[in-house]
Amino acid sequence: xxxxxxAGEFDYSYAFDMATIxxxxxxxxxxxxxxxxxxxxxYASQSIVSLANRIGITIIAVQGLNLLTGYTGQxxxxxxxxxxxxxxxxxxxxxxxxxxxFLALPIAALGAGVVGLFFGLPSLRVKGFYLxxxxxxxxxxxxxxxxxxxxxxxxxxxxxxxxxxxxxGVKFNEPSRYIYITLSVLIITTIIAHNISRxxxxxxxxxxxxxxxxxxxxxxxxxxxxxxxxxxxSVFAGVAGxxxxxxxxxxxxETFNLVDSILLLGTLVVGGLGTNLGAILGAITVELIIEGxxxxxxxxxxxxxxxxxxxxxxxxxxxxxxxxxxxxxFEPRGLAHRWELTKAAWRLRPFSH
Amino acid sequence: MNWQxxxxxxxxxxxxxxxxxxxxxxxxxxxxxxxxxxxxxxQLLLLGALFTWWFxxxxxxxxxxxxxLAILVLALLGFVIERLTLRPMTGQxxxxxxxxxxxxxQALQGLALLLFGGSQRNFPQIFxxxxxxxxxxxxxxxxxxxxxxLKQNLVWSFLVAIVGVLxxxxxxxxxxxxxxxxxxxxxxxxxxxxxxxxxxxxxISWALAGMIAAVGGVLLATSSGLDLSLSLVVLAAFPAVxxxxxxxxxxxxxxx
Numbered sequence: 001x002x003x004x005x006x007a008g009e010f011d012y013s014y015a016f017d018m019a020t021i022x023x024x025x026x027x028x029x030x031x032x033x034x035x036x037x038x039x040x041x042x043y044a045s046q047s048i049v050s051l052a053n054r055i056g057i058t059i060i061a062v063q064g065l066n067l068l069t070g071y072t073g074q075x076x077x078x079x080x081x082x083x084x085x086x087x088x089x090x091x092x093x094x095x096x097x098x099x100x101x102f103l104a105l106p107i108a109a110l111g112a113g114v115v116g117l118f119f120g121l122p123s124l125r126v127k128g129f130y131l132x133x134x135x136x137x138x139x140x141x142x143x144x145x146x147x148x149x150x151x152x153x154x155x156x157x158x159x160x161x162x163x164x165x166x167x168x169g170v171k172f173n174e175p176s177r178y179i180y181i182t183l184s185v186l187i188i189t190t191i192i193a194h195n196i197s198r199x200x201x202x203x204x205x206x207x208x209x210x211x212x213x214x215x216x217x218x219x220x221x222x223x224x225x226x227x228x229x230x231x232x233x234s235v236f237a238g239v240a241g242x243x244x245x246x247x248x249x250x251x252x253x254e255t256f257n258l259v260d261s262i263l264l265l266g267t268l269v270v271g272g273l274g275t276n277l278g279a280i281l282g283a284i285t286v287e288l289i290i291e292g293x294x295x296x297x298x299x300x301x302x303x304x305x306x307x308x309x310x311x312x313x314x315x316x317x318x319x320x321x322x323x324x325x326x327x328x329x330f331e332p333r334g335l336a337h338r339w340e341l342t343k344a345a346w347r348l349r350p351f352s353h
Numbered sequence: 354m355n356w357q358x359x360x361x362x363x364x365x366x367x368x369x370x371x372x373x374x375x376x377x378x379x380x381x382x383x384x385x386x387x388x389x390x391x392x393x394x395x396q397l398l399l400l401g402a403l404f405t406w407w408f409x410x411x412x413x414x415x416x417x418x419x420x421x422l423a424i425l426v427l428a429l430l431g432f433v434i435e436r437l438t439l440r441p442m443t444g445q446x447x448x449x450x451x452x453x454x455x456x457x458x459q460a461l462q463g464l465a466l467l468l469f470g471g472s473q474r475n476f477p478q479i480f481x482x483x484x485x486x487x488x489x490x491x492x493x494x495x496x497x498x499x500x501x502x503l504k505q506n507l508v509w510s511f512l513v514a515i516v517g518v519l520x521x522x523x524x525x526x527x528x529x530x531x532x533x534x535x536x537x538x539x540x541x542x543x544x545x546x547x548x549x550x551x552x553x554x555x556x557i558s559w560a561l562a563g564m565i566a567a568v569g570g571v572l573l574a575t576s577s578g579l580d581l582s583l584s585l586v587v588l589a590a591f592p593a594v595x596x597x598x599x600x601x602x603x604x605x606x607x608x609x
Contacts, residue, residue, distance in 0.1 A: 075448055077455075128447050129390055133595060140588075262455045269452055306470045314466035321460025328453050329441045 004347050018198060037183055041176035050175035051291060056182040057244045058283040062267050063193040063276070064236025069265070070274035071197060072229040073209030074123050078135035079237050079264045080256035081119075081142040086112035086238025087245030087255065088146060091162040092153065094246070101165030101246060105185075109238040115142070116234020123226045127212075139261050143253035159252020162245050178247050185243060189236060194276045196232065205229055209274075259317065266324040272336025281335045286320065293319040361502065368503065371511030372576075375569040376590040377597070378518055379562040384594075385538040386558035389439060392454040394566060395587030396461035401427045401567030402476065402574040402583055403469045409477050416477050424567045431563025432556050439555070476574040510572040517568060521561070534558060 011017040021027055041049050065079045090108035093099045099107075122134035147157050154160070164173040165181065172178045196202050204225045207215035216222050245251040263286065271282020293315040300315060301308045331338060376394060383391045391397075404426050408419030438457055442450050525531035537544040537554040545551055573586055 069448065075451065129451065130595075132451055133591065136591075259459070262459060265452060266456060269449070273448070300467070304467055309472075310466055310470065314463045316463065317459040318463025318467060321456045321458070321463060324456035325438055325453060325460065328445075328449050328456065329438070332445065332449055 004344055006347055020194065034187070038180065040179060046175060049179055051287065053175050053179055053182050053247055055283050055287045056179070056186045057240050057247070058264070058267065058287060059280050060186060060189050060243070061237050061240035061264055062271070062279040062283050063189055064233040064240070065264050065268050066274065066276065066279045067193060067196060067205065067236070068229045068233035070268060070278070071202060071205040071209060072226065073212075074120075074226060074229060075128065075132040076135040076230075076233065077132050077258070077261050077265060078119060078138035078142075079233065080258070080260035081139045082112045082116045082234040082237035083241030083244065083256040083260070084142055084146065084251070084253065085115045085234075086241030087162075087251045088154065088160070088241075089238070090242035091160045091245050091251050094163050094165070095160060096153070100167070101242075102167065105239065105242050108242040109235045112238025112241065113231045113235035116237070117227055117231045120227055120230025120234075123230065124223055136258075139258050143257065146253045157253060159250060159255070162249050162251055164249065165246050172246075173249075175247070182243060182247075185239060189239060190276070190280075193236070193279070197276060201225070201228065206274075263320065266320065269332075270324065270327045270334055272334030275334070275336040277339065278334050278336035281339070285335060286323070289319055289323050290316050364503065365507065368507045368511040370593075371514035372569050372572045373586075373590050373593055375514040375517050375565060375572065376587055377593040378521060379565040379569065380587075380590060380594045381597075382521070382558050382562045382565070386534055387439070387555050389442075389450050389454065391562065392451070393434075393458035393461055394562070394590070395583070395585060396458050396465065397427060397431065397563055397566035398570035398573065398587060399465050399583045400430065400461065401563075401570030402579050403465055403570075405567070405571050406474060406476055406574070406579055407469065410474070420567075420571055423571070424564045427563035427567040428560040429563075431559040431561070431566075434563075435556050435559035439559070440552070474579050476579040504576075506572075506576045510576060513568065513572060517565065521565070530557060 005011070009022070016022070021030060037052075040052055044052075061079060061083060065076065068074050068076050068079075086108045089111040090101070090104045093104035093107060094101055119135065119138040123131050126134060146154050146159075164171050165178075166172070170177070172181055197205075204215070204220045207218065207220050208222060208225055208229075212222055241256060245255070248255070267282040267286045268279065269282070270285055271280065272278025294312050297311045297315055301311050304311075327334070376398065379397070380391055380394050383389055383394075401423055404423040405419050408414050408422050409416050412419070414422070434457065438453055439450075442453050525535055533544075533549050534554050534557065536547070537549060537551045541551055544554075570583065573583060577583075
């Protein structure tokens with residue numbers, strides 16, 4: 001769908017054509033929104049703030065996956081494994097070497113990126129379903145590695161207890177404080193992801209997704225760009241993993257498992273594959289649905305008293321699976337597409353199409 | 354390395370691969386007919402074993418009858434799943450189809466937990482666990498009494514799995530429905546032009562995969578107990594399927 005401008009608004013320069021925020025009131029809205037997010041701990045309860053934390057971390061991971069699967073078309077069921085890598089690297093740097101968290105975070109991201117690069121090598125030879133299998137292999141190999149290799153350092157199956165980040169004497173040990181870190185990193189990653197998609201790199205990714213043979217004929221180096229896509233996706237995953245590890249203050253091989261990978265991929269599809277807004281909307285929607293599953297547990301316990309103990313464990317995958325399937329059947333292009341249609345309908349009013 | 358134990362390990366390993374071959378067969382069936390890789394096969398295994406348990410233990414029916422009923426229920430479930438969730442996916446890109454079966458796997462896992470609860474339960478024992486078959490083998494180190502010690506359920510699981518694979522192969526080779534399924538898997542449009550109803554073929558292939566999953570689930574549950582991690586056994590079948598070729602039935606058996 002081509003970009004539709006509101007009636008009466010014309011692009012007068014290339015810069016304005018590329019601009020995302022175009023009017024004064026949009027800037028004002030953005031500033032108000034960011035201030036509202038940063039002041040969340042002052043007017044929202046602890047559980048909502050920790051939910052916001054989880055949503056923020058998920059958004060970062062899904063943004064990375066969006067670059068890989070949404071823009072470049074490489075299916076990856078291994079995103080959670082790269083989160084594990086980032087989390088472990090950051091935990092080791094902060095625990096054992098005493099680095100500051102804010103220095104360990106980029107290094108952990110780069111480390112996860114390199115691992116992702118390695119597991120992205122099969123993408124040069126296989127496509128589609130077989131690539132999904134190769135990334136599924138990553139999802140098993142990496143936790144195995146953390147369980148079996150270097151037991152003195154990685155602590156085997158028990159995992160590591162991660163220290164709390166500190167900056168200038170302030171300990172970020174509660175969600176109401178951790179949210180500032182999450183929000184700041186989220187703003188940075190959103191800007192980066194948004195700009196990548198609009199740049200030459202993003203256009204190359206889209207070309208590979210749409211028809212990689214034609215892209216190669218046009219001079220897009222598949223080797224280089226596919227590996228870059230894997231690298232970027234894993235960097236984002238590493239950031240999300242490091243943030244999550246320091247937020248939960250523990251990491252082991254099961255913290256980010258196959259179910260989380262499926263969750264991230266499903267979140268991306270629910271939000272809208274290949275759109276930056278989709279990553280954000282999808283993460284918010286899916287996390288809210290899972291919270292809804294937890295909240296509706298007492299109701300289900302009345303219906304199925306046999307399962308009282310594991311009800312939350314049962315309802316979460318059930319709700320997520322059903323929602324994902326419904327979205328795939330009725331709204332396969334996701335919530336972002338629905339939003340685009342709404343905007344277009346509003347702008348084209350009273351014409352229907 | 355203890356070479357004297359090599360025959361024992363070889364045979365035990367081969368026998369353990371029997372149920373995996375059965376699971377792989379279910380995966381291959383669906384892929385052969387409709388080019389969909391069923392990530393939810395593990396959950397179908399789990400549901401097969403759970404339904405058998407429910408019929409046998411909770412309802413008190415004889416074990417053979419409950420296995421039969423579970424097979425029927427799973428066949429129906431497979432058919433319903435295909436109709437409701439995969440039918441709308443015809444013509445959709447690969448990612449949507451993969452995600453549909455992934456979402457299905459999550460939903461079925463939650464459903465299994467919701468309906469049956471999470472505790473580990475005793476599956477009715479078909480074969481005695483403490484009375485292994487002892488088969489003397491003629492060659493071995495000097496002086497030692499070489500015997501192959503094989504647990505009963507291992508041997509019978511393998512035999513049932515082999516029978517299942519052969520039966521399915523025979524079904525494909527010698528019956529009209531099997532022929533229709535083979536034709537559909539070659540080329541959907543060509544099959545439709547000869548008058549085959551490929552939607553029915555898809556439904557039958559899913560129902561058949563459900564039945565195979567029920568049998569596989571029962572076999573696995575007799576050997577390793579029944580709890581929710583049964584669905585993870587399917588992951589062992591994935592490399593088997595890929596190694597043997599995603600659309601080849603003998604390959605699925607050879608693959609493990």
